[in-house]
Amino acid sequence: MESDSVTIQPVEDLIEVLSINMEEETIEKIRGVLFIQILVDQRGRSCLLSAENSTNIATEKLFLKELIDQNLFWQWPDEKTAVVIGMNFRENAVQFLRMGINAEKGFHPLNGE
Secondary structure, three states: OOOOEOOOOEOOOHHHHHHHHOOHHHHHHOOEEEEEEEEEOOOOEEEEEEEEEEEOOOHHHHOHHHHHHHHOEEOOOOOOEEEEEEEEEOOOOEEEEEEEEEOOOEEEEOEOO
16 A cells, blocks of 8 residues: 555546546536545556545445446556545545555655645
């Protein structure tokens, strides 16, 4: 899991991947906070491990597992890496935050996104 800094980057912008692959009605209506944890293998493939959904759209209607696993690719890391991403969906914007965890800081925002 990322600890003190962002160690890998997606090939495409995550927000763009979501907007291209989500239903238009969902994009227009979604509000709230969504945290996702993704395991990235050594070939840059995503596997959605978990999601904490505090948005106004039910998790099953977001189709996150299929959307992330099939459409989000990363630069090839040296080893499998867990990435935690928080998104705050507002009326006309999405605030995006990468999170890390370590013994000193606990769960915290990462620099270098």
